[in-house]
Amino acid sequence: MDIQKFFAQRIGGTEFGKVQQTFKFTLIENAKRAFMAEHPDLPVIDMGVGEPEELAPERIRQVLAEQSAIKANRIYPCNGTQPFRDAAARYLKRLIGEDFNPSTEIMHCIGAKAALAQIPLAFVNPGDVVLATAPGYPTLPKVARWLGAEVIDLPLLAENSYLPSLSELDALIQSKKPKLLLLNYPNNPTGALATPLFYKQVVEWAQQYQFLIVQDAAYSDLVLDGKYCSPLQIPGGRDVCLEIYSLSKGYNMQGYRLGFVVGSAALVKAFGLVKDNTDNGQFIPIQLAGVSALDECAGYLDYNRSKYARRMQRVVEILAKAGIVSRTSAGTFFLYIPVPSNFGGRNFPNAQAFSDFLMAQFGLVSVPWDEAGPHVRLSMTFEVGTTEFPTEESVFRTLAQRMQV
Numbered sequence: 001m002d003i004q005k006f007f008a009q010r011i012g013g014t015e016f017g018k019v020q021q022t023f024k025f026t027l028i029e030n031a032k033r034a035f036m037a038e039h040p041d042l043p044v045i046d047m048g049v050g051e052p053e054e055l056a057p058e059r060i061r062q063v064l065a066e067q068s069a070i071k072a073n074r075i076y077p078c079n080g081t082q083p084f085r086d087a088a089a090r091y092l093k094r095l096i097g098e099d100f101n102p103s104t105e106i107m108h109c110i111g112a113k114a115a116l117a118q119i120p121l122a123f124v125n126p127g128d129v130v131l132a133t134a135p136g137y138p139t140l141p142k143v144a145r146w147l148g149a150e151v152i153d154l155p156l157l158a159e160n161s162y163l164p165s166l167s168e169l170d171a172l173i174q175s176k177k178p179k180l181l182l183l184n185y186p187n188n189p190t191g192a193l194a195t196p197l198f199y200k201q202v203v204e205w206a207q208q209y210q211f212l213i214v215q216d217a218a219y220s221d222l223v224l225d226g227k228y229c230s231p232l233q234i235p236g237g238r239d240v241c242l243e244i245y246s247l248s249k250g251y252n253m254q255g256y257r258l259g260f261v262v263g264s265a266a267l268v269k270a271f272g273l274v275k276d277n278t279d280n281g282q283f284i285p286i287q288l289a290g291v292s293a294l295d296e297c298a299g300y301l302d303y304n305r306s307k308y309a310r311r312m313q314r315v316v317e318i319l320a321k322a323g324i325v326s327r328t329s330a331g332t333f334f335l336y337i338p339v340p341s342n343f344g345g346r347n348f349p350n351a352q353a354f355s356d357f358l359m360a361q362f363g364l365v366s367v368p369w370d371e372a373g374p375h376v377r378l379s380m381t382f383e384v385g386t387t388e389f390p391t392e393e394s395v396f397r398t399l400a401q402r403m404q405v
């Protein structure tokens with residue numbers, strides 16, 4: 001039997017599994033292993049991992065433990081529980097000052113990633129055009145392509161404060177008539193925030209030219225400098241925008257798999273139809289732990305934000321002394337660094353080459369991004385309290401020593 005015949009075209013068809021693809025994160029892992037083999041006594045400084053390094057706050061874990069012992073909580077929660085919807089509405093009121101109907105305008109999801117994969121099923125037809133910021137989180141563009149959409153990248157450049165260029169966006173809207181625009185602010189990997197002015201323009205165009213804005217707000221809790229703003233705050237924004245929130249980043253709940261989608265009742269209903277047909281909802285005790293996070297753990301967000309801001313400031317200072325210019329981010333836990341055109345007499349053809357160099361030379365793990373000019377991303381979620389790095393200071397000291405600054 002020719003098993004290759006079973007594979008869908010969207011994953012490669014008869015070629016599936018035959019083409020040896022090397023993924024970025026495999027290359028990073030390989031470089032890390034090579035460093036460890038060559039320097040068994042030197043600990044790796046891992047700023048590659050893009051997820052919180054600490055446990056969720058104790059209160060959240062306690063609620064999860066208590067609620068998971070209650071028999072009534074064992075059932076399929078399907079499209080959600082009212083307590084979580086209500087807590088999400090309270091959170092949104094605090095964050096963006098807007099009221100939403102928790103029963104019709106908010107729906108939980110099994111993490112933002114699941115929602116990003118489900119949304120195209122509700123809104124994208126074959127041949128539709130999807131605009132997506134690049135570099136960016138790949139899930140929605142990937143699924144949209146699988147559904148036969150044309151996906152067009154909107155490069156995020158420093159000169160536009162890592163927002164899509166409005167003139168380029170305008171031209172694409174006119175020429176390509178997009179169905180959906182994917183945004184993500186605070187942005188992974190650039191760390192940029194969007195502005196109300198930017199959202200005002202985009203919402204206006206979305207109304208005028210009839211496209212949907214999907215704003216991935218996974219890092220809404222990690223605004224380090226400034227204030228979170230949402231397209232849902234713009235008049236008319238609710239009719240054209242779905243926003244996706246996540247509890248992964250702010251509350252260290254990435255493994256819990258919990259987030260929510262918010263927008264007009266009609267848009268949320270369409271999302272809910274797809275959701276109802278593709279998952280059975282998140283475990284009720286996890287949703288109730290999420291209620292505790294949203295209602296009781298605002299102080300923990302302050303702790304996380306100041307930790308990431310403090311770490312970023314120190315790393316920027318060390319890099320600057322070594323001759324690598326970067327700027328602290330306004331949001332997320334990522335530091336996005338342009339690859340220097342000359343570093344110690346060396347040039348790097350792309351971000352991967354610079355990332356490999358940082359690994360081999362300093363034992364520093366970074367993630368390369370080449371989609372809009374060569375950059376590397378350092379994550380401030382590095383682990384401390386380990387034998388190798390008992391304190392944050394020990395990480396900075398080691399980095400500074402290795403960079404000879």
Ligand SMILES: Cc1ncc(COP(=O)(O)O)c(C=O)c1O
Nearest residue numbers: 111112113137188218246248259
């Ligand atoms: C931009 C962005 N969106 C979505 C996600 C996924 O978040 P969640 O854990 O809620 O699925 C991530 C996580 O890495 C992310 O960086």
